[in-house]
Amino acid sequence: xxxxxxxxxxxxxxxxxxxxxxxxxxxxxxxxxxxxxxxxxxxxxxxxxxxxxxxxxxxxxxxxxxxxxxxxxxxxxxxxxxxxxxxxxxxxxxxxxxxxxxxxxxxxxxxxxxxxxx
Numbered sequence: 001x002x003x004x005x006x007x008x009x010x011x012x013x014x015x016x017x018x019x020x021x022x023x024x025x026x027x028x029x030x031x032x033x034x035x036x037x038x039x040x041x042x043x044x045x046x047x048x049x050x051x052x053x054x055x056x057x058x059x060x061x062x063x064x065x066x067x068x069x070x071x072x073x074x075x076x077x078x079x080x081x082x083x084x085x086x087x088x089x090x091x092x093x094x095x096x097x098x099x100x101x102x103x104x105x106x107x108x109x110x111x112x113x114x115x116x117x118x
Contacts, residue, residue: 082114
């Protein structure tokens with residue numbers, strides 16, 4: 001209703017001042033305004049990217065020497081803790097039992113912590 005009265009007042013069709021109505025609407029909307037979630041602070045990007053890639057000095061030294069993707073050095077054996085298996089396809093009948101092979105895969109590589117399946 002307020003918008004209708006406001007338009008009539010601006011068209012000089014309504015003679016009374018709508019200032020009181022504006023104040024009342026402002027009070028009512030202030031009471032009804034709720035915060036549904038905490039607003040996150042805006043993240044500000046640093047001016048220069050961080051040059052620290054790892055807390056481990058051995059890894060940091062290796063990463064700092066990499067200039068391009070073709071000169072990536074071999075990973076030290078002490079950091080190799082995963083292995084990969086490529087599955088080209090799996091029969092639909094055995095799909096529900098596909099998790100069973102995980103035990104045997106980790107039995108074959110007992111010194112590894114992670115398995116990458118592609």
